[in-house]
Amino acid sequence: MEIETILPELVLAAAATVSLFLSSRKALWLGVGGLTAAIVLVTLSWGEEISGGFLIRDNFSWFFNLIFLGSALLVLLASRLDLILREREYPALIIFSTIGMTLLSSSNDLVSIMLSLELTSIPLYVMAGLGRDKKSAEASLKYALLGILASAVLIFGMVFVFGFTGETALPKIAQAVSKAEVNPGLIAGLFLMIGGFGFKIAALPFHMWAPDVYEGAPTEVTTFLSTASKAAGLAVLVRILSAFEAPVWLDWGMVLAILSALGMTIGNLVAIHQTNIKRMLAYSGIAHTGYILIGVASLGMDGAALSNTIFYIVAFALSDMASFLSVIAISSNIGSDDIADYAGIARHSPLVALVISLGLISLAGIPLTAGFLAKLYIFTGALDSGLSWLVIVAIINTVISAYYYFKVIKVMWFDEPLKVNRVTVSFLLGLALLVSSAGILVMGIAPSLIMNALGQISLPF
Amino acid sequence: MLGHYLILSAILFSIGLFGALSRRNGVVILMSIELMLNAANLALVSFSKYLVSQPVSGQAFVLFILVVAAAEVTVALAIVMEIYRSHQTIDVTNVDLMKW
Numbered sequence: 001m002e003i004e005t006i007l008p009e010l011v012l013a014a015a016a017t018v019s020l021f022l023s024s025r026k027a028l029w030l031g032v033g034g035l036t037a038a039i040v041l042v043t044l045s046w047g048e049e050i051s052g053g054f055l056i057r058d059n060f061s062w063f064f065n066l067i068f069l070g071s072a073l074l075v076l077l078a079s080r081l082d083l084i085l086r087e088r089e090y091p092a093l094i095i096f097s098t099i100g101m102t103l104l105s106s107s108n109d110l111v112s113i114m115l116s117l118e119l120t121s122i123p124l125y126v127m128a129g130l131g132r133d134k135k136s137a138e139a140s141l142k143y144a145l146l147g148i149l150a151s152a153v154l155i156f157g158m159v160f161v162f163g164f165t166g167e168t169a170l171p172k173i174a175q176a177v178s179k180a181e182v183n184p185g186l187i188a189g190l191f192l193m194i195g196g197f198g199f200k201i202a203a204l205p206f207h208m209w210a211p212d213v214y215e216g217a218p219t220e221v222t223t224f225l226s227t228a229s230k231a232a233g234l235a236v237l238v239r240i241l242s243a244f245e246a247p248v249w250l251d252w253g254m255v256l257a258i259l260s261a262l263g264m265t266i267g268n269l270v271a272i273h274q275t276n277i278k279r280m281l282a283y284s285g286i287a288h289t290g291y292i293l294i295g296v297a298s299l300g301m302d303g304a305a306l307s308n309t310i311f312y313i314v315a316f317a318l319s320d321m322a323s324f325l326s327v328i329a330i331s332s333n334i335g336s337d338d339i340a341d342y343a344g345i346a347r348h349s350p351l352v353a354l355v356i357s358l359g360l361i362s363l364a365g366i367p368l369t370a371g372f373l374a375k376l377y378i379f380t381g382a383l384d385s386g387l388s389w390l391v392i393v394a395i396i397n398t399v400i401s402a403y404y405y406f407k408v409i410k411v412m413w414f415d416e417p418l419k420v421n422r423v424t425v426s427f428l429l430g431l432a433l434l435v436s437s438a439g440i441l442v443m444g445i446a447p448s449l450i451m452n453a454l455g456q457i458s459l460p461f
Numbered sequence: 462m463l464g465h466y467l468i469l470s471a472i473l474f475s476i477g478l479f480g481a482l483s484r485r486n487g488v489v490i491l492m493s494i495e496l497m498l499n500a501a502n503l504a505l506v507s508f509s510k511y512l513v514s515q516p517v518s519g520q521a522f523v524l525f526i527l528v529v530a531a532a533e534v535t536v537a538l539a540i541v542m543e544i545y546r547s548h549q550t551i552d553v554t555n556v557d558l559m560k561w
Contacts, residue, residue, distance in 0.1 A: 110522070111518075111521070111522055111525055114525065114526070114529065115525060115529065118529045118532065118533065122532060122533065122536050125536055125537070125540060126536060126539075126540075129540060129543055133547070134547050134548065134558060135558050135559060137540075137543050137544050137546075137547045137548070137556075138544070138548075138556045138557075138558055138559060139559075140540050140543065140544075141487065141540050141541065141543075141544050141553070141556060142556075144536065144537045144540045145481075145487070145490055145491070145494075145537065145553070148491070148494050148533045148534075148537055149478075149481050149494055149497075151529075151533070152477070152494050152497040152498050152501070153478075153497070155498060155501045155526060155529075156474055156497065156500065156501045156504070158501075159501045159504045159505045159508070159522075160504070162505065162508065162513075162518075162519060162522065163504065163505075163508035163512055163513070164512075166512065166513040166514055166515070167518075168518050168519075168522060211559070212559040215559050216558075216559055
């Protein structure tokens with residue numbers, strides 16, 4: 001194994017370790033520097049394919065690395081200064097978790113998948129509690145206990161896959177699976193693993209933690225959870241499922257399609273009733289996991305499904321990023337996460353209201369935004385692979401979801417303000433808001449820019 | 462023989478899962494999850510002994526699982542301490558500010 005296989009991770013690990021010994025502000029800037037350096041390194045490596053034992057760095061992993069590093073950078077820039085000043089370890093925790101994600105999307109072996117998944121999750125358990133109040137402690141406890149339970153289930157599934165294929169390396173597992181006869185142990189193993197990853201990406205019915213953790217955790221951490229952490233779980237799920245593509249007796253596509261239909265429907269229906277914006281976005285995230293799983297379910301049948309799925313993941317990450325970052329800006333000024341308290345925000349602070357509205361209409365899937373094209377691609381792909389019933393469910397859900405997204409927009413733009421509250425936005429948060437909303441518009445108007453890159457991504461087996 | 466070990470492992474896993482879902486004390490939940498992880502370890506070593514041609518990778522996997530379990534429990538116990546400080550209880554049914 002060459003050193004350049006893990007060069008971005010080495011840079012990040014060095015930055016995170018050194019930042020533990022520095023003052024808060026210096027730690028923040030070192031973290032930003034380390035993440036930027038890693039982004040440059042990953043971008044330069046685009047197109048290279050390095051394979052070494054536990055890890056494989058191909059275009060798939062480089063692209064997902066950019067998503068994780070970009071989200072970590074935006075979250076770090078957008079974090080409230082009082083959180084950073086109070087918690088010196090916060091930048092280091094974000095970076096350690098990001099290292100776990102970049103390794104996770106590059107893992108080529110069950111052992112490295114398990115280790116990097118834990119490296120991703122353990123800092124997140126701690127970060128959920130950094131709000132230092134009762135709600136935040138509760139979020140941290142729920143996330144940690146359920147997360148550890150999910151990883152125990154995942155590990156038990158991995159053990160069965162190892163036992164019945166005799167291998168831990170994914171390419172060899174793929175070979176063994178393609179030769180295997182009908183095998184209940186292998187099926188049980190795969191479904192236990194899907195359960196474990198389903199927890200990570202907050203797919204129904206493994207989603208129970210998401211609303212509570214999203215609400216209780218500091219909004220910065222929520223943003224990171226809903227963008228980077230979800231993308232990481234999806235990346236490793238796609239990679240593992242591609243190893244199980246061969247056998248006809250193992251129809252995981254149908255199982256994922258059912259999970260997807262459940263997630264979309266229940267996520268959207270419950271989101272309607274939410275009064276807390278972070279909770280509403282949590283349920284909307286559960287529904288969007290459902291939409292993404294449509295793409296994952298058609299992976300085996302449709303050649304374009306991989307790039308459609310990744311396009312959706314990027315579009316969702318950008319839209320959720322714009323929405324949650326605006327929530328940071330608004331909530332830290334008005335001191336409340338209740339949608340009712342957002343009344344008339346646009347009257348005094350039209351720019352922030354514009355950004356959050358852009359994020360929400362992109363989540364709803366209105367034309368000229370990234371979310372519209374993402375839905376269009378994934379729905380047409382699913383039609384081609386014969387999942388037309390799922391597309392009908394998804395379209396009905398899109399209509400339902402528009403209701404609660406537009407309710408928030410209506411409250412902000414047309415309701416009478418409760419009190420005069422100008423939202424002040426720090427320079428760095430403003431920069432992060434600008435980047436994410438520009439991303440939504442660019443992807444919505446010129447999708448070929450990103451689709452060309454996605455066309456160069458393929459999975460090895 | 463492999464069957465016996467696998468049945469034992471499945472029983473341990475089920476006891477652990479039942480405990481994790483039904484117990485109310487945070488520390489006991491963690492102990493139950495440890496039981497689930499150890500069930501996985503038992504299955505791994507018995508697969509390595511009886512079924513797999515290269516037992517080393519399975520046995521190395523066990524060591525990694527042990528390390529991960531230790532790391533997880535360390536963090537989770539610290540979080541339980543934090544809960545005790547903020548809520549004066551580690552009964553998870555009393556930690557319910559947020560509900561849907």
